Amino acid sequence: MRLGKTAVVLGGSAAGLCAAGALAGHFDRVLVLERDELPAGAEHRRGVPQSKHPHFLLNSGRRAIGALFPGFEDDLIAAGGLHLMPSMDAAYLDGEGWSARKRGSMTMVYGSRILIERVLRDKVRGLANVVVREGVTVTGLSTRGGGTAGGGVTGVDFTASTGDEHIEADFVVDALGRGSSVGDWLAAAGWPRPEIQTLDAKVTYTSRWYDLPAPARRPASWWWRHLVIMPTPDKGEHPAEHEFLVNFFPIEGNRAIACMGSWGLEMPRNTEAFVETARRVRTPLFAAAMDRCAPVSEVHLTRSTGNKWRRYDRLRTPPAGLVFVGDSICAFNPFYAQGISSAAASALLLRDHLARAGRLDAKFSARFFAAQRKLLRVPWRLAMARDQGYACAVGTERLPEWRRRLVEAVSGPAFSLVVGAAREYDVVDEHFAKVFNLDESLGDMMRNPRVLAGLVRYRVRAALGKHRVPFGFDPQAEPPATDYSPGARESTETTAAAR
Structure with a gap:
């Protein structure tokens, strides 16, 4: 059912593209306003600095995007994404040593953020009633009855290369990310500012991209595709680098992203320091893997990692015709890989609510915010469960x-x-x-x-x-390649005996 003539999405990143997919079936026209000039291929751009770091696409996100854009996962894999089983394809160092390799219940699709967005853009370009305007800056909202029961958003102001423009809108989705100014514009129009919950555990992480050697040139012990090194549980004296969370993360094009991150510690900012720091993490395998690869980027460092939830769901009179998806409403510590998946789930939730909507009034907004609150509470509590334990953490959610x-x-x-x-x-x-x-x-x-x-x-x-199942294998040695899945060892031993 069509609910109006025009819907506008503010921002063309992953959250905004998913929102466009949610809106397409319910409005005559969907306009996506994006500040950057979007590349045709999988390339970095200014508006997504975190594209230079690893991105997990969680199963909930895979399903949500697949529901919004049928065939997305197949297209992502066809474009180079890797469908892997982490328990079999990842070498995992946790506790005192390496974990055993065995079959598990979880699979994941690995790929870079730029590949994920490129496939999403291709899907959006296939929607006849969706238009993406690039190189434009959103400058404000037009509203009526600010802060009153009948108040709402009626349009969007933006600046393009040709000058200032305005478009009337029946519905607006804010996908402008952590730095969104929509809350300021609403406050200027008469709505109260939402309560904001924050917790910044001072996470900093740094990454560098590498070309992997051809499979035939890799050592026989390199059975793994993904390398994960968790922080040490040792409470005694140890190098600061043992506190790092480390990934050697496989992506498309026979490449990997080497990433080190920490809570409250200084991280290397240049290539020389990056390589030297890598040699002091808990296992020599990380630096050894980098040594076998060819670097193809500089070092990229990110500090903007705090958790931040703008509680629009608590407004007594939320503005009609406006909702939020992605980091514009709830941004997470990126270490936990919840951002894209939560944004996609919010977009799918929006589509479901639009399908049942009769009117896009304040009651619709309140119902959506209430349902979104329940959805966001799951990743938010997961982020809090770890970040609240760090002495360096600051914000409204810091514990006594x-x-x-x-x-x-x-x-x-x-x-x-x-x-x-x-x-x-x-x-x-x-x-x-x-x-x-x-x-x-x-x-x-x-x-x-x-x-x-x-x-x-x-x-x-x-x-x-x-x-x-054994565990705690020597972190100074190669991780064991043995498959410890139930029945796997017996099958191997029976085959060996038969020979």
Whole structure:
């Protein structure tokens, strides 16, 4: 059902493109306003500085984008995206050493942010009633009845190369990201400023792109595609680099992104420091992998990583004709890979609400905000569960010191318990994968009786030294290539005996 003539999306990044897909079936015309000149291919651009770092597309995001743009995942893989099973294709260093390699319940599509956006742009270009205006700057909103029960947004002001322009709009979606000025424009028009929840754990991360060697030139021990090094659990003296979260992240085109990040620590800013710092992380494998590759970029550093939730859902009289998706409403610590997936889920939620809408009034906005609040609460609580434990964290959501210390003391061992139990019990693995992919809340997982039983069984067996799957392999050695999946070793041994 058509709900109006014109809908306008502010911003043409991943969130805005997903929003355009959600709106296309409900308005005669959808106009996307983007400041940058968008490249035809997979290229970096000024408006997305984080495209130079790794991006996970979580399963919830894959499904949401696929619902908005059928065939998206197939197109992403055809363009070079890698469909992998992390538990089999990733070397994972957690706790005291390498984890075992075994089949799990989770698969992921790996690719760069620029590839994801290029495929999304191609999908949007296939929508006959969607127009993307590039090289324009949104400068304001036109409104009526600011702050009153009948108030709403009626149009958008923007500047193009030809001068100032205005377009009347039946509906507007803000996808301008962390730096969105829409809240200021609403306040100037008479609406109260929304409450803003913040927590900045001072995360900094730095990345460099590499060309991988051809498969035939890789060492025999290099079975893995993705390398993950978690921060050390050691509370004693150790190099600062042991506190880093490290990824050697595979992307399209036989390339990888080497990335190091930390909470509250200084990170290397140039190539020489990057290479030297890599040699001091918890395992020599990271630097050794970089040494076998050819660098194809400079070092890229990002500090804008705080969690920020603008609580438009708490306005008594939200403006009609305006909603928010992506970082413009809720931005997360990028370490947790929740941004694109949460934005896509919000866009899909918007499409579902539009399909049931009779009028696009303030009641529609309030219903959407309430549903979006429930959706965003899941990734928000996951981000808080870790970031609130850091002494360097600042913001409205910083805990009293005694609670912060409690979170700091409990979160690491609790995470290791879940990861360990997931190695040995399928039910824990399945639900942990759902939590990681934003398909289930952490609270729901921890209230599941079968999950709790698995955690208890694992803890008891661990105390007795009776592990089903080995772990803690020497981090100074190569990660084990052995497949420890149930039945895999027996099959291998039977085949070897038959020979």
